[in-house]
Amino acid sequence: MMAxxxxxxxxFTIGARRLLAVPRTIATWSFGLEQVLASDLPEPxxxxxxxxxxxxxxxDRLTAITARYPGFLAGGRQDYRRHYIDMAxxxxxxxxxxxxxxxxxxxxxxxxxxxxxxxxxxxxxxxxAEIEAFLAAALPLSARTYQARLLDAGLPDSAAAxxxxxxxxEDGRMRAFLLHAGGSAIAYLSLxxxxxxxxxxxxxxxxxxxxxxxxxxxxxxxxxxxxxEERYRWFDFTEGEGAHKAMFGTxxxxxxSLVLLRPTLANRALLASRGAFDxxxxxxxxxxxxxxxxxxxxxxxxx
Numbered sequence: 132m133m134a135x136x137x138x139x140x141x142x143f144t145i146g147a148r149r150l151l152a153v154p155r156t157i158a159t160w161s162f163g164l165e166q167v168l169a170s171d172l173p174e175p176x177x178x179x180x181x182x183x184x185x186x187x188x189x190x191d192r193l194t195a196i197t198a199r200y201p202g203f204l205a206g207g208r209q210d211y212r213r214h215y216i217d218m219a220x221x222x223x224x225x226x227x228x229x230x231x232x233x234x235x236x237x238x239x240x241x242x243x244x245x246x247x248x249x250x251x252x253x254x255x256x257x258x259x260a261e262i263e264a265f266l267a268a269a270l271p272l273s274a275r276t277y278q279a280r281l282l283d284a285g286l287p288d289s290a291a292a293x294x295x296x297x298x299x300x301e302d303g304r305m306r307a308f309l310l311h312a313g314g315s316a317i318a319y320l321s322l323x324x325x326x327x328x329x330x331x332x333x334x335x336x337x338x339x340x341x342x343x344x345x346x347x348x349x350x351x352x353x354x355x356x357x358x359x360e361e362r363y364r365w366f367d368f369t370e371g372e373g374a375h376k377a378m379f380g381t382x383x384x385x386x387x388s389l390v391l392l393r394p395t396l397a398n399r400a401l402l403a404s405r406g407a408f409d410x411x412x413x414x415x416x417x418x419x420x421x422x423x424x425x426x427x428x429x430x431x432x433x434x
Contacts, residue, residue: 136179141207141390141401143408153401155181155392160196162188164215164328164367167384175199182392187213187370190385200391206402207409208389209371214380216366222358228381237351240344247343248312253352256307259300265307266293269319269335276335286321286333299323306357310336310349318345320353327364329357331376350379 137159140152158179166173170189175196182203188196190210197205216225226234245251256265266286273286299305306329310318318336322329336345357363368376370388377383392398 139184141405143405145412155179155390155398155401157181157390157392158183159186160184160188161186162386163325164213164330164365164369164384165326167213167386172196178203178391178393180393181395181398182390184388184390186388187386188388190387193387193389197391202394203391204394204398204402205389205391207405208387210385210387211370211372212377212383213370213386214368214373214376214383216354216368216379216381218358218363218366222355225354225358225381233378237347241348241351244312244340244343244345244348248317248340251310251312251317251345251348253349253356254309254311255356256309257300257303257305259297262296262300262305262307265309265319265321266296268309268316269307269321272316272319272337273333273335275338285335286319296321296323308349308353308356310345310352312340312345318349320346320349322353324363325367329363329366331366331368334375346375350375354379 135158136156138154139157139159140149140154142149143151143153156179158176160176160183162173162185165171167187167189170192172192172195176183178200183200185196197203218225229237256262269286270288273288276285296305304324306322306324308320308322309316317340319333321333323332324330334346334350336349354366357366368380370386390402392402
């Protein structure tokens with residue numbers, strides 16, 4: 132299967148900070164949540180000039196995946212739990228899975244945000260015109276988030292990304308939400324729709340309001356609305372670990388991401404360097420956890 136190869140950075144990161152990025156022109160083989168849950172292996176793409184990256188594949192199918200590309204170099208592997216919400220029940224059922232203390236904390240966050248900002252509102256955006264309004268408010272906000280500043284992972288602001296969102300909105304495959312307080316948007320949530328699955332694509336919030344947890348408040352408000360629609364079966368938090376995902380998810384699946392590169396000298400050197408770097412970071416993390424300074428390191432990286 133032909134797939135468009137793109138210039139993709141092979142990142143060297145510590146926490147949320149990218150220290151180095153080495154670009155490679157590669158294709159992408161990405162797995163949707165429904166494919167993961169079915170342990171399905173769709174038709175593989177043709178590799179790009181440098182190879183391909185595999186995103187969020189079922190961990191138990193990696194042997195079959197790498198077998199499709201004999202001779203390619205595997206590296207940069209990340210194993211994690213892919214968290215998701217089973218939306219088969221009601222929002223009340225969903226809330227019941229939290230402890231009483233957690234439910235009280237979530238209510239308190241919403242109440243505190245309302246009290247300290249003079250009240251807040253949440254707007255929904257799904258039509259092309261509504262998505263245009265969403266982007267007008269969310270893009271300037273996204274530029275201020277740590278995801279955009281440190282990882283280039285803010286809300287995408289390219290012509291291609293905007294066109295993709297508009298096309299999804301025209302087909303009824305786009306949901307987005309904004310949380311407004313004090314006369315401006317202070318948090319956004321972007322959720323493309325794939326089949327019966329809402330995809331957690333982008334969440335961001337004004338760093339000046341971080342102590343009021345606007346992202347959490349918006350997440351809960353959006354979930355209540357989406358549960359009430361009874362249209363979706365899954366809410367997919369996609370690849371990567373995170374306390375936010377673990378807290379809100381009801382289930383998880385073992386997934387892995389990696390790159391498969393052509394066996395050139397440059398690619399061998401790149402993957403060897405990335406492997407050594409990741410090993411060093413893991414050792415440093417273990418030492419930091421044992422010494423109790425990991426939280427301070429994380430705070431420093433996001434400063």
